[in-house]
Amino acid sequence: MGGLSLPGLSLFLAGVLAASVLLAVGSVWIANKTVYRPGAKRQTGTLSPFLTTVALVYGALLGFTVVVAWEQFSSAEANVTNESSTLTTMYRQTVSLPAPEQVRMRELLRTYTGAAQAEWDKRQRDGASATARSAITDMYRVLGQQTPDAHPVNAEIREQLNVLTSQRNTRVLDAKPRIPGLLWSGLLFGAVLLIGLIGFTHLGNVMSHMLLSSAIAILLGLLLFLIFWLDHPFGEQLGVTPALLDYSVQVFDGVDQGT
Template structure:
């Protein structure tokens, strides 16, 4: 559904641009005696296009890096949690199931509660940290444990440290946004690029309409693409909870 909405928006912007060209041509026709000034139009369009491409590249790199980092943090967190779950096999018999249950509870909370909140850009509540603390307590063994069991408990503690670090990074990535300066450059650059298509006259209306439709649709598409990638845990292009689901079902 989101893909169809994006296509409708792009098509709507393109048609709006075409309508604007037709209206402008009818109301303000280019006098026959006036020079078409296509050389000036081409020069200015080239300069604006280069600057716009630079800003667009910076925006795409920024949001893609954020999205990739969010995916890496989620994968690292799920992997460390899964290692903790597997290490329960080395624990005393009465400590294995509590550790496994605590790991499953934490994974379920991340997938069912925290992921929708991150997709909606809502700050996470402390409940996830409390579950992580319960997981730490479940990974403790008493003095009667054997040497191998104590070594396993130390390894669990190390893996939970990795879970802690990856969780903090995941929370930070969920709140990251594209710089307002880059957003301003993206919007202003797109508006200027379209505006110059109207400032400099083109005698062939059909050519003008096609050019404006294509350019308007492309600018709308790139703006929507940046917007979707700017949501690292969004539903359309964001990181899904695939890692946790794969390990814990």
Template structure:
């Protein structure tokens, strides 16, 4: 099921539930029910619940957005460092250069086609990926530079492979979900309470009130979906996250 379809179904379900409950609730009007009066304490509680939940939901969105940005940054730094390593090998002799570039291509191909699907299944990074990147590092340090140009390139290559390893380690640390289960429980429970408080305000069946209640419920569903979408960027946005690899290494990652 596509993510857009899931979002559409979630918003439609939230709107339908609120509208259906409102219609059924007023199908048999209570003679003692006065829709023109709402106790002040209920209005105050509704306002406070809405404000507190909005703050919590905003912090959750900010947290997962920051985590998504950090994940994108680590992938970009890893891909750029490997690409820069491949380019700076131009100063090395052809046999050494081609061998190390082949090792880089092997690592990129494995990371994109084998390791990334495993990350989506919750398995994390593999020892095979570590071994392939270590093979690149060993190839770089196994060659002894013979000219000044090769010496300068060797220093830069050492920095680049270290940057790639650091970015890979960050990717390993951030591969899991950002939001703990307890926070998810609070967000979902708070959303249900926020939707339920609509009925405490004695909403009627007029078109205007039903539209506003539906928009309120749909917005809550959309924001919760937004948190869920950004919670695991390596899993739910794999195409976008892999773009640096597929752009810089079209043959290896294609």
């Protein structure tokens, strides 16, 4: 479930920025080598409507994608927070269960929480997911051994368990990228086209032109990287981390100690 680590994200960001700068500098260099410079001002004027149109359309698409990606990221973070809250509620509710069921439910809740935290680690993900699913199934079995009339709190815990199951399923689905490949193709093509058009405009100073084009390319690269990161919300050090579940473990310990 965890995405790229912090070093991996740093290297990926560096690669994106380097590619952006190379594209910007390369566009200016090609323009200066292939475009007939005495007519550059006239060509720039002819190019301006195309540049403006591409910039407006691409800006709208980029802004829309950032907003959607941020909403999905926020939703994933809120869901994990709610999952942690549900776990603590269920653990507190076990104080009303008979001793055998109480001990077993607490063991299963701790097992599930530990497995959920381990799902962020790529090396442990498969085994942890199986453990978490097994823990949920066993909790249903424990609660199913008694009728709701015998222990009314069972019905409340069962309802919370249904909520926990739904939150887990949502978390698993949130780990999958939501932005389709076709949209990524449009974003990347639009960025290349926009930087290319900027490179073929005319400035009297070539070095200034390269610097300005590079600055715009870096901005676009940062925004595309931001979209990629938001579309992969789960991470071990950044984004939605397993630390959100640490509070549950603290509450578990407090309940065991009678606080």
